Amino acid sequence: xxxxxxxxxxxxxxxxxxxxxxxxxxxxxxxxxxxxxxxxxxxxxxxxxxxxxxxxxxxxxxxxxxxxxxxxxxxxxxxxxxxxxxx
Amino acid sequence: xxxxxxxxxxxxxxxxxxxxxxxxxxxxxxxxxxxxxxxxxxxxxxxxxxxxxxxxxxxxxxxxxxxxxxxxxxxxxxxxxxxxxxx
Amino acid sequence: xxxxxxxxxxxxxxxxxxxxxxxxxxxxxxxxxxxxxxxxxxxxxxxxxxxxxxxxxxxxxxxxxxxxxxxxxxxxxxxxxxxxxxx
Amino acid sequence: xxxxxxxxxxxxxxxxxxxxxxxxxxxxxxxxxxxxxxxxxxxxxxxxxxxxxxxxxxxxxxxxxxxxxxxxxxxxxxxxxxxxxxx
Amino acid sequence: xxxxxxxxxxxxxxxxxxxxxxxxxxxxxxxxxxxxxxxxxxxxxxxxxxxxxxxxxxxxxxxxxxxxxxxxxxxxxxxxxxxxxxx
Numbered sequence: 401x402x403x404x405x406x407x408x409x410x411x412x413x414x415x416x417x418x419x420x421x422x423x424x425x426x427x428x429x430x431x432x433x434x435x436x437x438x439x440x441x442x443x444x445x446x447x448x449x450x451x452x453x454x455x456x457x458x459x460x461x462x463x464x465x466x467x468x469x470x471x472x473x474x475x476x477x478x479x480x481x482x483x484x485x486x487x
Numbered sequence: 488x489x490x491x492x493x494x495x496x497x498x499x500x501x502x503x504x505x506x507x508x509x510x511x512x513x514x515x516x517x518x519x520x521x522x523x524x525x526x527x528x529x530x531x532x533x534x535x536x537x538x539x540x541x542x543x544x545x546x547x548x549x550x551x552x553x554x555x556x557x558x559x560x561x562x563x564x565x566x567x568x569x570x571x572x573x574x
Numbered sequence: 575x576x577x578x579x580x581x582x583x584x585x586x587x588x589x590x591x592x593x594x595x596x597x598x599x600x601x602x603x604x605x606x607x608x609x610x611x612x613x614x615x616x617x618x619x620x621x622x623x624x625x626x627x628x629x630x631x632x633x634x635x636x637x638x639x640x641x642x643x644x645x646x647x648x649x650x651x652x653x654x655x656x657x658x659x660x661x
Numbered sequence: 662x663x664x665x666x667x668x669x670x671x672x673x674x675x676x677x678x679x680x681x682x683x684x685x686x687x688x689x690x691x692x693x694x695x696x697x698x699x700x701x702x703x704x705x706x707x708x709x710x711x712x713x714x715x716x717x718x719x720x721x722x723x724x725x726x727x728x729x730x731x732x733x734x735x736x737x738x739x740x741x742x743x744x745x746x747x748x
Numbered sequence: 749x750x751x752x753x754x755x756x757x758x759x760x761x762x763x764x765x766x767x768x769x770x771x772x773x774x775x776x777x778x779x780x781x782x783x784x785x786x787x788x789x790x791x792x793x794x795x796x797x798x799x800x801x802x803x804x805x806x807x808x809x810x811x812x813x814x815x816x817x818x819x820x821x822x823x824x825x826x827x828x829x830x831x832x833x834x835x
Contacts, residue, residue: 406748413741414725424691430511435524437696458545458719460562464501473740475721479560480500487493517598522611545632547649551588566647567587574580604772609785619760632806634823638762653821654761661754667835673793674828675812685778698783734827736808
């Protein structure tokens with residue numbers, strides 16, 4: 401779980417990142433409390449700043465990239481927008 | 488090891504997560520003490536809130552998804568319900 | 575490096591974990607001091623409670639499972655029993 | 662996100678690292694505050710000391726290495742130079 | 749980056765580890781300050797106790813093992829000896 405807190409601009413980067421939204425995300429718990437430092441995640445679902453999102457790392461992040469780029473270097477991706485936390 | 492503490496509702500998400508239960512889990516030790524922040528895990532065994540569970544991350548989580556979806560983005564899954572801890 | 579501190583009983587679990595010993599392990603340094611929270615590891619070498627062991631995570635853990643189960647969900651395994659630490 | 666803080670010289674190393682720039686990077690947040698210890702990353706985009714960069718770990722780092730070396734041992738790579746952080 | 753601080757003897761272990769040097773390594777920063785607990789790493793370059801080394805984890809560690817053992821369980825390897833840190 402994370403909160404989208406900003407975005408990153410990078411012109412000189414790996415080809416596989418061209419044209420993709422690079423967001424700054426802050427891992428949080430279900431009360432919105434920060435639990436890990438900020439990271440950069442590729443946005444695969446159109447999330448906006450301030451939204452709570454589902455975050456995956458490693459190969460899962462590359463599988464969110466449906467255009468099958470074998471050379472996709474991403475290792476962190478937003479794969480869902482959270483509507484609610486239920487306890 | 489983790490304890491199931493809630494669930495997450497997400498309508499706008501990666502196709503591979505559709506129809507799957509997204510639970511909020513809290514990594515614990517064998518005395519039930521919290522040891523890591525909350526995370527979201529796909530439930531593969533029908534665990535309920537309050538139950539202690541076996542958690543796996545990375546490719547292991549995707550292997551719990553028996554319907555062989557190459558594009559499964561999940562990176563954390565509940566793969567067992569713990570009956571007891573023995574020391 | 576870890577110390578085996580207990581075991582876990584789980585009846586309702588992923589098929590790939592059936593018949594395999596699930597141990598509670600505590601990552602330690604070479605002086606036996608605890609360095610990470612407890613985790614569950616599949617035992618691949620017959621380690622007993624109180625023994626110091628070699629622990630691997632991720633795909634390495636699944637490679638310790640010689641019966642080639644593509645659906646093996648394990649992500650942490652005991653792959654050796656430590657006789658001694660030398661400095 | 663990380664800041665490039667130095668470089669490493671290593672003569673005796675795995676073949677797959679020969680001829681590649683090994684930089685010391687310091688993971689930071691979007692305010693430039695240090696958030697993780699220093700690591701060594703292979704530079705895939707020509708980053709210089711003092712620059713803020715995009716860092717990836719695991720298989721993503723090897724995918725930045727376009728000459729398809731199956732034996733590439735790298736597990737951390739610089740894959741972009743950050744122009745700006747936007748909040 | 750890590751410093752080699754010792755070695756481990758393990759007779760009862762996974763076949764893929766037989767005949768390989770298992771070193772105790774301590775992750776450090778470029779000033780030699782400890783930044784993570786000790787770990788066991790397979791030595792792939794002939795490093796000695798007291799030397800500063802390049803460490804890789806996960807599949808990168810198995811790629812340092814040139815004899816292509818599909819069942820190699822290692823998840824941490826020494827892949828270079830550091831001559832100097834430059835800032």
